Amino acid sequence: MPPARKRARSYDPVRTRTAVFAQFGHVREVVRGLSPEQLALPTRLGEWTVRDLVAHIGMALTAVHRSLALPEPPQQDGVLLDWPFATAASSSAIDEFTRGLAADHPDLDAYLADIDASLRDLLADHPGTRILRTNAGGLLLDDYLVTRTVELVVHTDDLAAAVPGLDVPYDRHALAAATRLLADALAVKAPGGSTEVRVPPYAVVQCVEGPRHTRGTPPNVVETDPLTWVRLATGRLAWRDAVADAAVSASGERADLGGLLPVMS
Numbered sequence: 585m586p587p588a589r590k591r592a593r594s595y596d597p598v599r600t601r602t603a604v605f606a607q608f609g610h611v612r613e614v615v616r617g618l619s620p621e622q623l624a625l626p627t628r629l630g631e632w633t634v635r636d637l638v639a640h641i642g643m644a645l646t647a648v649h650r651s652l653a654l655p656e657p658p659q660q661d662g663v664l665l666d667w668p669f670a671t672a673a674s675s676s677a678i679d680e681f682t683r684g685l686a687a688d689h690p691d692l693d694a695y696l697a698d699i700d701a702s703l704r705d706l707l708a709d710h711p712g713t714r715i716l717r718t719n720a721g722g723l724l725l726d727d728y729l730v731t732r733t734v735e736l737v738v739h740t741d742d743l744a745a746a747v748p749g750l751d752v753p754y755d756r757h758a759l760a761a762a763t764r765l766l767a768d769a770l771a772v773k774a775p776g777g778s779t780e781v782r783v784p785p786y787a788v789v790q791c792v793e794g795p796r797h798t799r800g801t802p803p804n805v806v807e808t809d810p811l812t813w814v815r816l817a818t819g820r821l822a823w824r825d826a827v828a829d830a831a832v833s834a835s836g837e838r839a840d841l842g843g844l845l846p847v848m849s
Contacts, residue, residue, distance in 0.1 A: 593768065595761055597712045597726040603757035604645070604729055605700065607736040610753045611641055611743065612696045618747065623692070627746040628820065632682070634746050637739060639686035640678070642699050644735035648728065651716035652706055662721025667731045668769040668848040670720040675849075730761050737762040738818050741811060745820075754811075760786040763810045766817035769847040778838045779804040783813045792838050804836030819846035 615638050623635040632640070689695040712726030723731075737758055744752050767787040778794030780802040781787075790796075792804070808816070812831045815821035823842035826832040834840065 593764060595730050599757045600726065600729050600733065600761060601707060603755050603761060604732050604736065606755035607733065607740065607758040608645060608700060610755065611736070611740055612700065614750060614752050615696060616693050622747050625746055627742055629742060634743065635692070636682055636686045637742055637746065638692050639689060640682040641736065641739045642696055643682060643685055644732060644739065645699050645703055648703060649706060651718060652710060654717045657715050657717050657722035660715050660722045660724060662718065662723045664723065664727040664730060664765065665768055665772050666720040668766065672849050730765060733758040733761040734765055737814055741814065741820065759810050763787050763813055766814060766847060770817065770844065773847050774844050779806065779836065782807040783810055786810055794838050804838040806832065806834045806839050806841060808832040816845050817847045819849045
C-alpha cells in the first residue's frame with residue numbers, strides 16, 4: 585500500500601483531545617467494576633484475556649508518552665492517512681509488550697489513572713505541532729491523537745464484545761473521528777469515484793475505480809452505521825456477514841467492498 589500523501593480532512597485539536605480523555609474515561613469507569621472472573625474472560629483478539637485487552641488500551645495512550653520521550657524528528661515525513669496502513673507490521677511486538685504490561689500491573693484501575701494523569705501533563709507541556717516518531721513516520725502530535733480515537737473506539741468495542749452485558753458508552757467526537765479516518769483510509773486504498781460509502785452521520789467518501797458519478801442518486805452506494813463500519817474496517821466483522829445481517833446496505837455492481845476490507849488490521 586503506497587502511503588497517502590495528502591490529508592483527507594482536518595480535525596479540531598481541542599475536540600480531539602477532549603474526545604480521547606472522554607472515551608478513556610468511559611473505559612476506566614467500566615474496568616473499575618470488572619470482577620477477577622470477568623478480567624479472565626477471553627476476547628476476540630487471539631489469546632488475549634480481558635485483562636490483556638485493558639492493558640493494551642492503556643498502552644495505546646502511552647504510545648504518546650513513548651514518542652514524546654524520543655528526540656523530535658527533523659521534519660514531518662508522514663501524514664495522518666499513512667497510519668492505518670502502518671499498524672500491522674508491529675503486531676507481534678505489540679502482543680508481547682501487552683502481555684508484559686498486564687502481568688506488571690495487577691491493579692488496572694491505578695494503572696489507567698496514572699496514564700490519564702500523566703498524559704494530561706504531557707499534552708499541557710507540548711504543542712500540537714510537536715513532531716512524533718511513529719510507525720507511520722514523523723507525525724504531528726495533533727494528528728497522532730486522532731489515531732488514538734481509533735484505538736480507543738475499536739478496543740472499547742472489543743471490550744464490550746468480550747464481557748456479556750457490559751455497556752460502554754462511546755464519546756460522539758471519538759466515534760466520529762475514528763469513523764472518518766477509517767473511511768478516508770478506504771478512499772486511499774481504493775481511489776476513484778464510482779462508489780459512494782455513507783456512514784451517517786459522520787462520513788461520506790467516494791472510492792473505487794470506474795465511471796465517476798456527478799449528479800443525482802449514485803449508481804453504487806454502500807451505507808452502514810458507525811460501529812458496523814469500524815468493525816468492517818478493522819476486520820472485526822466480515823463483509824458477507826454484515827450484508828447477510830442487513831447491517832450494511834449495498835446497491836450497484838461496484839458496491840461490493842468485500843475485497844477491500846479490512847483497511848487496517
